[in-house]
Amino acid sequence: MTALSAIALQNVHLSLGEGAGRVHILKGIDLEIAQGTAVGLIGPSGSGKSTLLMVMAGLERADKGSVRVAGTDLSPLSEDGLARFRGQNVGIIFQSFHLVPNMTALENVAVPLELAGDRDAFSKAARELEAVGLAHRLHHYPAQMSGGEQQRVAVARALVVEPKILIADEPTGNLDESTGNQIVELMFAAQKARNMTLVLVTHDPALARRCDRMIRVRSGEIEPEVHTATSKAAEEVSA
Template structure:
């Protein structure tokens, strides 16, 4: 699913250059659940951005689902991500002027799904929000907003799901419920799940834990 070789990411130029990723080698098989651990500033979110095609590496190669992400331009990357990759972030990034149903359906419409609203309604029901489809983000709790974000990310049935600190804005009990839901939904679809977290308890739920420090993988262990 993911094959990264000698990935380097440097921000800035000359004396102002800062090395964020320093030669990352990583292979992730289809269906794995992977946690990426590390302290703040270790490069976790940057690595996720590179692997998901949101950031272009300075050097090295990145192949996702057989596609050479490092060789694609921005338009081609957007097309490559569509339907293949779902992303759930700590900040929910819902559109405030759209209902829960519209937040899930509109990306499906843009991807060419002819039954976008029916599909979105089913996805929201699957995350326990069948009764909240007409509500706007400001009318939803944090946990409900994250459920909408999960429904939106998983509605296209992506083979690969990235989650970057998905419970960071939630209380512990709500966070546990959200992660139960995310693991269950990914398992139902047979998706590869890649979670960026600082929470060792959450990481322990994954089949594989990778630890990052100073832009390098320092530990890679399987359960």
């Protein structure tokens, strides 16, 4: 791993499920991502993209291989250690928002800071919600907000801990095109402004092309890389 690697995976294998339902999903992943870059992960449905994200986020443990994220080797960490690591280093945005339904926008965004014992949790959460254009929705519950507004809350919640790594799994998958584009702009603007590393799973080739690198996953393996700025082949990605 070079000094500037945000994420370094070596020979990572992971199987999930029990008994006959056990599936060998990641089959020897080698991947290094430099700090401050945006990476689009693409590939057919079921190829292992989300599972790979979960390994990078410390939400799934590799069965074999080495996983270093933000300078930390994840394998020796306890469950509590992993949770602390995630809380300090990783912001995650899911397709289906994953907000807590009985908490307001402000409370949802404050949660990661409260867990970290931050006394300014609510004022920081309010500032982050203002930054994503939701100053007028602080006290609304998820059910009282549109999908786009809920995803903005999720973006604010991911960003509020100032993570080094931002991970997004199909963040526009449940949104119409124009709303999805607004979320994408927010994510890329935050990534640049804060020099974060962004790893994004998407089925949208146009979105993947906006990233510095586009990495294709097929059957649990990484394919040779397509260079986004130069290659027309990117157009033909069957995401």
